[in-house]
Amino acid sequence: MNSSPLIFAHIGDLHTTKAKEQNYIDLLSIVAQIETELSEQLDFVVLPGDNADNGLAEQYELVTAALKMLSIPVYILAGDHDMEQGNLDNMYQMPLTRQLPLSVLHKDNRCLFIDVCGPGNGGPDFRIGHRQFHWLQNELVAASNAGETILLFMHTFPADLKEPAEQQLLNLLLEKHDVLLVDMGHTHYNEITNNGQTIFTATRSTGQIEEGPVGYSLTAVHDGVISWRFKQLADPFPLAMVTxxxxxxxxxxxxxxxxxxxxxxxxxxxxxxxxxxxxxxxxxxxxxxxxxxxxxxxxxxxxxxxxxxxxxxxxxxxxxxxxxxxxxQPATNNYKEREYKRDGSDADTIGAWPENGLFATQLGPNRNGKPS
CATH class of the missing domain: 2.60.40.650 (Immunoglobulin-like)
Structure with a gap:
């Protein structure tokens, strides 16, 4: 194990509206903290979609202003709120937005960023589409042949795709090509699902917070091991991550x-x-x-x-x-694995991990849970 880990920060759904709103002030604080404390250690930052609450040009201008502080790469996904104007034209006016789908190699990790909102008609109409599926299959085959670790970034769980056929095909591709991680937004709460092969991580919203304090997640990928920590904005450094x-x-x-x-x-x-x-x-x-x-x-x-x-x-x-x-808590040979559903949903959730910001209350638009 001689390679350095890939490390990225995930700033959850922004839902940006106005400069004076608390969520935008929190975004400025998060970006400033990442740049000041972590810019020399992170490989990139990902925004998982719902960047502008109404998909308006002036909301993206606020996002652009905040991101100007960052000196590291930023990858921006589309969410259903970005589609509220019926297209993603305003989102693509942001200087840092790159055309999706996007394939980038970081430290032998093939990072694939896809759009599950643009192919739809606005609102929660999550689709991948034939052309993007063709692109994704080609990228997965090439990455598998090259022996690269594969990470997929999208706005939702695969099970949230509108068409059952697309859900099934995506799950088959994840299994066939041994995709290590699927990183997402949309839930508004922290959630980790592990189906025994692929780990699905969702980070709570920055703009619409239903549970716990504001923050962002940090993920390390090291020789096939996923390490995930939720960093509360107010928590001090240093921050240790076992890779x-x-x-x-x-x-x-x-x-x-x-x-x-x-x-x-x-x-x-x-x-x-x-x-x-x-x-x-x-x-x-x-x-x-x-x-x-x-x-x-x-x-x-x-x-x-x-x-x-x-x-x-x-x-x-x-x-x-x-x-x-x-x-x-590492596992020994005596550890008994549970049975997995492997349906691309949160059915294989790891449950509560409160010291890591996972409360299992699912307070958000994806499940509308209740505190227990």
């Missing part, structure tokens, strides 16, 4: 279980100088991790505890003395 091994909730490859002595790797996010990184399993003593300049990761070798899932904690201390702590 190997996988948390048992995100386990989706046979080689991700741990046994015997295994290597832990972590990335420490934030602009402050990192003074020390330590890790421990369970309640064992803290063990110092060393920094690898070849892949910009902190590493250590630890021993597996004999139980279905282990507890692994990484603690980073920066120049301010402030610690950033993160705990995951």
């Amino acid at each position: 190997w091994p996988a948390d048992h909730r995100l386990l989706n490859r046979d080689n991700q279980v741990i046994e015997g002595d295994y290597e832990v790797s972590a990335v420490i996010l934030g602009s402050g100088k990192t003074l020390k990184v330590e890790c421990r399993t369970g309640i064992s003593d803290w063990q110092e991790m060393g920094f690898s300049e070849t892949d910009n990761l902190w590493k250590a070798t630890v021993h597996t505890q004999e139980q279905p899932s282990n507890e692994l904690t990484v603690k980073a201390t920066d120049i301010t003395g402030r610690p950033g702590i993160w705990t995951i």
Whole structure:
């Protein structure tokens, strides 16, 4: 494992209306934080759609003004609210908007950005369309033949596509080409679904918030392992992310279980100088991790505890003395996988992970859940 991880930030559906609204002020704060703290560590930022609440030109002008602060690539998807004017003309007037569908290679990860709103007629009319499906199939075949890791970015879960035939075809393509991640918006709440092969991540809205505090998600992709953290805007840095091994909730490859002595790797996010990184399993003593300049990761070798899932904690201390702590639970060979539905919906949800901003209340337009 010598390659550095792909890391991207996801700023959830903006629903931009006016400059004085709190969601726009939050967007400015998020973008400023990403640029100040993370711009040298992220590969890109993704906006998953619903950028302008009514698809109006003046709303996109506000989005453009906010994004001018970023010095890293930004990929912008279309959402149903972007289609409220019956087309995406206003969205494509933004200087940073690139024509969809779009294929980009980042660190041997083939990132595919598709439009599930433009082929429809506005509103929640999610379709991919024949021409875009043809493009997607060609890209997936080429990426598979090249041995690239495949990540798909779209506005909704595949199960939200209007045509059952499109749902079925997309799910077949995800399985056939071993797509590692599908990253989405639309839900307005944080949600992670893992069908044992593909992980589906949805990040809560920035503009229409039904649950929890404002923030954005950070995803790392490292040798087939997906690491996902929700970063509350108010939470301080440094931020630790374990990039190997996988948390048992995100386990989706046979080689991700741990046994015997295994290597832990972590990335420490934030602009402050990192003074020390330590890790421990369970309640064992803290063990110092060393920094690898070849892949910009902190590493250590630890021993597996004999139980279905282990507890692994990484603690980073920066120049301010402030610690950033993160705990995951890797799976051992004794871990029993659950049965999967694999229908491209949230049926295979990992459920609540409250310390990571997942509350399983599903308060948003996709499910209209209720607090339990």
